[in-house]
Amino acid sequence: MSSTDSASTPKKPVRIETKDELDALVSEHDRVLLDIYTSGCTLCQSIEPVLGTVAKVTDVVVAMVNPKTDMSIADEYVIRSVPTLLLFDDGEVVGRLDDGFQGAQAIIDFIENPEQ
Secondary structure, X not given: OOOOOHHHOOOOOEEXXXXXXXXXXXXXXXXXXXXXXXXXXXXXXHHHHHHHHHHHHOOOEEEEEOHHHOHHHHHHOOOOOOOEEEEEEOOEEEEEEXXXXXXXXXXXXXXXXXXX
16 A cells, blocks of 8 residues: 555654645655644644544554645645645545544545545
8 A cells, every 4th residue: 555664654743834845745755644724723623633543553644734824735725624634645635534523533444545
């Protein structure tokens, strides 16, 4: 599934602030799950510890970004609600989950089968 060395995959979410940081992360790793959140969003705050669990139990790099630090992210990925999860595989977005709060198993299922 992924050729990313699990030893080099962070076991907790990585915070990024810019589109350039996102591009670098996506180019360095085969698979990246990006959480797009905003400050003050209670669903976003609730999903953060769940993403920590996902980072620990999968080989996917989990990243988090608040689009207010770089609005080009919201524009490029047409973000209309938060939290929005985007799954990148080899640099391409292969899945999008923007149905509000999701539990760890639902996110793991999404990572394993993003086209459902």
